[in-house]
Amino acid sequence: MTRAITSTLLSPEEGGPVKRTVLPSGLRVLSQSVPGFRSVTFGVWVGVGSRDEPVKLSGATHFLEHLLFKGTERRDALEISASLDAVGGEMNAFTGKEYTCYYARVLDSDLPLAVDVICDMITSATLTQDDIESERDVIDEEIAMHADETSDHIHDLFAEQLWGQTPLGRSITGTPESVAALTPRQVRGWYRSRYLPENIVVSVAGNVEHTDVVRLVRKAFERHWVTTESEPTPVRRGSARRVPTYGGVQVHRRDVEQAHLVLGMPGLVRSDERRYAAGVLHGIVGGGMSSRLFQEVREKRGLAYSVFTFGSAYADSGMVGVYAGCLPKKAPEVLDVVRAELANIAKGNITPDELLRGKGQMRGSVVMGLEDTGAKMTRIAKAELVYGELPTVDQILARIDAVTLDDVSRLAADLYAGTPVLTVMGPFDNKSLFTV
Numbered sequence: 001m002t003r004a005i006t007s008t009l010l011s012p013e014e015g016g017p018v019k020r021t022v023l024p025s026g027l028r029v030l031s032q033s034v035p036g037f038r039s040v041t042f043g044v045w046v047g048v049g050s051r052d053e054p055v056k057l058s059g060a061t062h063f064l065e066h067l068l069f070k071g072t073e074r075r076d077a078l079e080i081s082a083s084l085d086a087v088g089g090e091m092n093a094f095t096g097k098e099y100t101c102y103y104a105r106v107l108d109s110d111l112p113l114a115v116d117v118i119c120d121m122i123t124s125a126t127l128t129q130d131d132i133e134s135e136r137d138v139i140d141e142e143i144a145m146h147a148d149e150t151s152d153h154i155h156d157l158f159a160e161q162l163w164g165q166t167p168l169g170r171s172i173t174g175t176p177e178s179v180a181a182l183t184p185r186q187v188r189g190w191y192r193s194r195y196l197p198e199n200i201v202v203s204v205a206g207n208v209e210h211t212d213v214v215r216l217v218r219k220a221f222e223r224h225w226v227t228t229e230s231e232p233t234p235v236r237r238g239s240a241r242r243v244p245t246y247g248g249v250q251v252h253r254r255d256v257e258q259a260h261l262v263l264g265m266p267g268l269v270r271s272d273e274r275r276y277a278a279g280v281l282h283g284i285v286g287g288g289m290s291s292r293l294f295q296e297v298r299e300k301r302g303l304a305y306s307v308f309t310f311g312s313a314y315a316d317s318g319m320v321g322v323y324a325g326c327l328p329k330k331a332p333e334v335l336d337v338v339r340a341e342l343a344n345i346a347k348g349n350i351t352p353d354e355l356l357r358g359k360g361q362m363r364g365s366v367v368m369g370l371e372d373t374g375a376k377m378t379r380i381a382k383a384e385l386v387y388g389e390l391p392t393v394d395q396i397l398a399r400i401d402a403v404t405l406d407d408v409s410r411l412a413a414d415l416y417a418g419t420p421v422l423t424v425m426g427p428f429d430n431k432s433l434f435t436v
Contacts, residue, residue: 004214009380014392018380019210026198026230027221030380031213032205034373040206041373042114043103044122045381047201047233048194050174051097051167051314059174060182060190062095063139067187068102069093070131072124075117083117091118095172098236098314099385105374108207112216119220122195132184139179146173150260150425151306151325154252158262158423161250162319168243197221198230203381206373235388236315242269243317247419251431259328259426263338263436264321265418270313270386276362276399277407278311278320281415283358284408285309285345286322290357292341293322303334315386320415328426332433335422346416348409355405362400367393 004023009030010016021029050061070077084091089106091114102121104114147153156171163169173179204213245266268278286293286309297307304326311320322342326334369375370393383390391399420436428434 004218006210006214009383009390010392015394017210018390020384021210021214022232023197023214023218023221025221025225025228026196026232027200027202027217027225028232028384029202029210029214029217030204030384031208031210032376032380033208033210034206034376037206037373038108039105039373040108040111040114040204040208041103041105041377042111042118043101043203043377043381044118045201045203045385046100046102046122046195047098047199047236047385048100049096049098050170050172052194053167053170053190055165055170057182057186057190058170058178059139059172060187061100061194062173063135063179063182063187064125064191064195065093065095065100065102066135066138067127067131068121068125070135071126071128072120073126074120074124080117080121083113087113089114097168097172101378101381103374103377111204111206111208111213115213115216115220119217122200123221123224125191127184127188127191129184132187136179136182139173140176143171143173143176143179150254150256150258151323154260154262154423154425155310155323157250157252157425158264158321158421159319161248161423162245162264162266162421163243163317164246166243168314168317196230197225197228199233201381201384203377203384205376205380235384236386241316243314245317245419245421247421247436249422249431249434249436250424251428251434252423252425253428254425255427256425257327258325259331259424259428261324261326261331261335261338261425262321262421262423263335263342264319264421265415267311267318267320267415268313269318270315272313272318274407274411275313277403277411278415279362279365280355280358280400280403281345281408281412282309282311283361284350284354285341285412287358288361292345292354293338296341297324297334297337301333301337303330303337307334307338321421328428331424331426331428335434342416345412348413350405350409350412352405355403355408358408359400359403363397366396366400
């Protein structure tokens with residue numbers, strides 16, 4: 001590929017315009033023009049996440065996310081943060097299991113600054129030994145803080161129990177031991193091997209013109225990759241074999257006032273066509289105040305303040321589960337009610353009214369979730385990086401409307417028949433209280 005190739009993914013009539021340009025280096029630039037907005041959200045997505053790490057580099061991707069804010073050849077840490085603060089912008093980053101994202105939200109007139117700062121971080125991080133050593137302490141603090149947030153930490157423990165010591169089962173942050181073992185040479189090597197143009201997607205949404213975005217991005221990256229020619233990295237399709245999963249019960253003793261329970265099982269892979277039925281099922285079972293679990297656990301019995309369903313889907317595995325937070329003495333009864341409701345739903349006991357509410361909740365979530373530039377930027381980036389398609393909103397709504405009662409009932413029977421995993425955290429000495 002010797003020249004940039006531009007195409008239109010969605011026309012204005014389809015909810016766009018969304019345009020895509022592939023530069024000779026393999027770097028992809030996507031934009032969605034939203035003329036009525038005065039803000040722009042700019043993101044750089046790198047196709048590397050925690051699941052890509054070998055055991056000896058556990059936590060390296062998240063560590064790098066932190067280090068890129070520490071300084072570049074042109075800016076130190078203060079200059080990086082002050083540059084966006086000075087124009088009222090917002091800048092942040094996050095690491096997932098399959099990608100890393102750096103983003104900024106600014107006024108449309110300040111887009112050139114946002115592009116320059118973030119692309120400078122991506123291409124020219126200095127990764128000095130002093131910065132690496134000092135940031136280890138910051139990561140340790142983050143790991144400790146997350147462990148103290150018990151309602152969040154239990155989800156990490158559940159993932160580890162479900163997927164074991166596979167990459168999907170390991171924590172995104174790594175452990176204090178794995179972070180301490182990372183050498184500067186390993187961190188720099190991970191940066192050089194993964195932050196490559198063919199593995200990067202630039203995504204922008206707001207009051208922008210695509211040609212202006214491409215020009216700014218090309219200028220920001222040109223000095224580093226001007227002679228590079230490559231094809232974009234293919235969408236992550238996963239392996240032919242699903243990631244193995246494990247069942248059983250684990251009770252983590254913690255002297256806390258509230259018990260935390262997660263009951264789950266394997267879910268759908270990301271490409272499964274039943275994902276729309278899964279979204280509707282989520283609304284029926286535990287996605288809102290009218291859901292079965294909210295009504296049965298909280299409203300009718302007053303057993304818990306918080307109860308909801310959740311799920312994650314990856315290229316070659318997935319999970320579904322129920323979370324509940326309750327007084328420790330009520331934990332066994334909460335589990336009994338949750339199991340009974342899941343078993344009842346798995347038998348096909350779903351009403352037409354519940355189906356309509358589940359569809360309505362999912363439709364509203366899709367449409368209202370795209371009402372800001374950050375959500376639009378994320379949608380087109382994920383379409384390019386992990387899904388390989390960008391359906392229109394109307395197409396998504398049509399797929400939701402096509403879900404039938406039989407679709408949801410069959411899916412519930414399949415999912416809830418999976419090997420259960422129960423993760424419990426609380427002041428429990430008697431582990432025999434909990435079984436699957």
